[in-house]
Amino acid sequence: MQSVLRVILIFLLGPFLAVTANAVTLDWDTATWTPGSLANSYDVDPGNAGNDVTVAVSGSTAQLQPSLVAPNPQTPAITTALEGGLSPVQKSLEIAVDFTNQTQSIVVTVNFAAGYTQGVQNVSFTLFDVDFANGGGSTFQDQISSIQAVGADGVTLVAPTITVGSDVLLTGTGLSQMATGIATNADTGATSGNGNVTISFGATAISSFTFTYGSGSGTVANPTYQHIALDDISFTPVPEINPAWSALGSCLVAAALILRHSGKFRK
Ligand SMILES: [Ca+2]
Ligand SMILES: [Ca+2]
Ligand SMILES: [Ca+2]
Numbered sequence: 001m002q003s004v005l006r007v008i009l010i011f012l013l014g015p016f017l018a019v020t021a022n023a024v025t026l027d028w029d030t031a032t033w034t035p036g037s038l039a040n041s042y043d044v045d046p047g048n049a050g051n052d053v054t055v056a057v058s059g060s061t062a063q064l065q066p067s068l069v070a071p072n073p074q075t076p077a078i079t080t081a082l083e084g085g086l087s088p089v090q091k092s093l094e095i096a097v098d099f100t101n102q103t104q105s106i107v108v109t110v111n112f113a114a115g116y117t118q119g120v121q122n123v124s125f126t127l128f129d130v131d132f133a134n135g136g137g138s139t140f141q142d143q144i145s146s147i148q149a150v151g152a153d154g155v156t157l158v159a160p161t162i163t164v165g166s167d168v169l170l171t172g173t174g175l176s177q178m179a180t181g182i183a184t185n186a187d188t189g190a191t192s193g194n195g196n197v198t199i200s201f202g203a204t205a206i207s208s209f210t211f212t213y214g215s216g217s218g219t220v221a222n223p224t225y226q227h228i229a230l231d232d233i234s235f236t237p238v239p240e241i242n243p244a245w246s247a248l249g250s251c252l253v254a255a256a257l258i259l260r261h262s263g264k265f266r267k
């Protein structure tokens with residue numbers, strides 16, 4: 001009798017305990033960003049109440065420039081100026097700057113909502129056109145540094161896993177990794193993916209991540225116009241037991257115990 005009840009319990013509770021979370025994407029093809037604004041929040045996950053992810057741009061924001069592609073929106077802006085080798089072309093968040101020295105930089109911070117009490121995992125995104133130029137009127141060296149996440153506990157720093165295209169050099173380890181442009185990358189077309197930098201934080205649950213966009217030292221002291229773009233950000237909420245489902249589960253357990261008790265009584 002008990003083993004039969006156990007089977008019935010598993011059958012009844014199975015669907016309620018198997019809480020699976022689906023991957024979520026902040027897709028720049030559907031998101032909106034007022035050109036030149038410095039922070040925006042997005043509701044992209046129906047499974048979490050309200051906004052789910054906030055993207056903020058800080059640092060040397062006075063150096064931000066318009067996109068080179070008509071209608072030349074002030075960046076940060078959603079454009080197709082940089083294609084990252086994608087076909088068909090997708091929109092991305094373009095960040096263009098004209099730094100006056102090599103120490104200025106832009107900081108991009110992405111926060112996931114507090115509603116994700118266990119954090120989010122499988123966070124991954126790609127930066128386009130991390131490259132280098134030293135001639136023909138352009139002298140700059142895109143460099144991505146201080147690439148790190150904060151764990152779901154709100155304290156622990158989490159190092160990224162990074163892959164780079166052939167126009168980019170990856171140096172350092174762990175939290176000190178840097179991706180630096182070493183060749184001129186085409187903004188558009190089939191080879192434009194050679195300046196890509198793909199950053200992920202794997203299975204580790206995180207609550208936010210950040211990176212810094214600045215200059216390498218391999219160019220003039222006062223760099224010319226330079227730009228990169230942030231492509232779609234994908235993540236998977238870490239599942240938690242839904243309180244309503246837990247309550248339902250408790251009811252079913254109680255019902256099963258009553259059945260078992262009455263079964264014993266009938267013996
Ligand atoms: Ca997209
Ligand atoms: Ca939401
Ligand atoms: Ca400059």
Ligand SMILES: [Ca+2]
Pocket residue numbers: 128129130131132142226227228
């Ligand atoms: Ca670039």
